[in-house]
Amino acid sequence: MTNTKSLTEELKQAFIELIAYQTGLDIKHREKTDFVEKIFSRMKALKLSLPEHYYHFLESATIESFKEWRKLVILLTNTDSYFFRDQGQFNVLRNHIFPEIIKRKQLNKTIRLCSAGCATGEEPYSLAILLREIIPNIEEWKIMIFGLDINQAALNKAQTGIYTSWSFRNSPAEIIQRYFLLINDHYLIDREIKQMVKFINFNLVKDPLPQFGFQLRDMDLIICRNVFIYFDVGAIAKVLDKFYHTLQPLGYLLTGHTELSSQNLNKFQTKVFPESLIYQRPLK
Ligand SMILES: C[S@@+](CC[C@H](N)C(=O)[O-])C[C@H]1O[C@@H](n2cnc3c(N)ncnc32)[C@H](O)[C@@H]1O
Known part of the structure; x- marks a missing residue:
């Protein structure tokens, strides 16, 4: 044996x-x-x-x-995740980043967001909920939210949109009430929120980015948190370069705090908010 x-x-x-x-x-x-x-x-x-x-x-x-x-x-892989993880970063998105993107996109009304390393879906669904909360006429907009992960078991769970209370460690009660249906201790996500997110089995290190076929391009925001903490420095640099080319000019990259401390970030502009840094691809 x-x-x-x-x-x-x-x-x-x-x-x-x-x-x-x-x-x-x-x-x-x-x-x-x-x-x-x-x-x-x-x-x-x-x-x-x-x-x-x-x-x-x-x-x-x-x-x-x-x-x-x-x-x-x-x-x-470790797939632990929960809705509205890091309230401070979600406040930055709600109060600064999303209002700016929405203002800039008033003409073509198209927004592309990507949660890279989305695990069981709490992160991309939180983005969808947040946009639904702050865009009054959302049906006039074309909103694409992608959830990418290498772990198919996690993606399968994300696709069901069914969670336990453990996924709501950090969620305001009114958000749970508004967007989830409680059935026998399980929370079923609102169908319209679910339809806003497309999940793709994706290896950030090996698979090419941008990808035009999948619409994985011209992102307004890439959010990649609690993923690079598991990566070696070289892999982070590789993925960072892909992210840069997958963002549209003025698009944002949000990572976990200090997850890029070992990296050369010269290509990005950094915006500093009390709750978090956020990186931006410059216009030129
Ligand atoms: C701890 S979870 C983070 C979930 C979410 N971003 C959050 O902060 O709550 C890390 C996720 O990264 C995924 N991951 C690890 N390596 C990856 C890779 N090479 N490509 C895509 N996803 C990867 C794992 O499968 C896991 O679901």
Whole structure:
């Protein structure tokens, strides 16, 4: 029978590097035991007894290995999220960023937003609710909100739009009342809010951005929070460059606090609000 001892330090390191290359995820020292167990649980599911074989399988560019990556990342990612996470940042969006975008877009009435690393959907749905709260004649607008994530299990949950009270750790009671239906301890999101968000299985590190086919372009706002904390520095730089080219001029990027502290942000302008920094792609 296989056990964690059969994974040599060398092979463990090789797995860690392969995972970082494929997903950006940086397996930290403290997570290593847990990580080895996850590797072995996938091997067991595939009836593989040698970790070398699993490594080569993951490394191969085949449809089967692509499908296996989808299963492995479900084990490796943390998908914790909740509605209106970081009230201060949502206040910045409500009081400064969205009013400015809405004013600038009065003519073509089109807004594109992207929640990159959207997990189970609370973040993009919070954006949809916020826009619905502040645009009085919203039916005259074309609003596209994209939720991107590498974890298909999380996206499946996002697509159901059904949550428990744990997803409302930070939500005003009147918002819950207005946009959710309580059925047997579960909260079902309003159909119109649900229809505002399109979820896409997307690997921020590997998949190209912008993508014109999916309308993943000319974003007014990309919000990517609590994702880069799991990434290595090189992967953050790569994704940051993609975000820059996926924003339209004057489009905004909002990350978690200090998540870009290791990065060169020369291309962006920084706006400082007491509650949060926000980055903007300059006009030229
Ligand atoms: C902790 S959740 C953050 C959810 C939400 N943004 C928030 O702040 O509440 C991190 C999410 O990033 C996703 N993720 C990690 N690596 C990714 C990658 N390479 N491409 C796309 N999503 C990724 C994970 O699957 C997970 O759902």
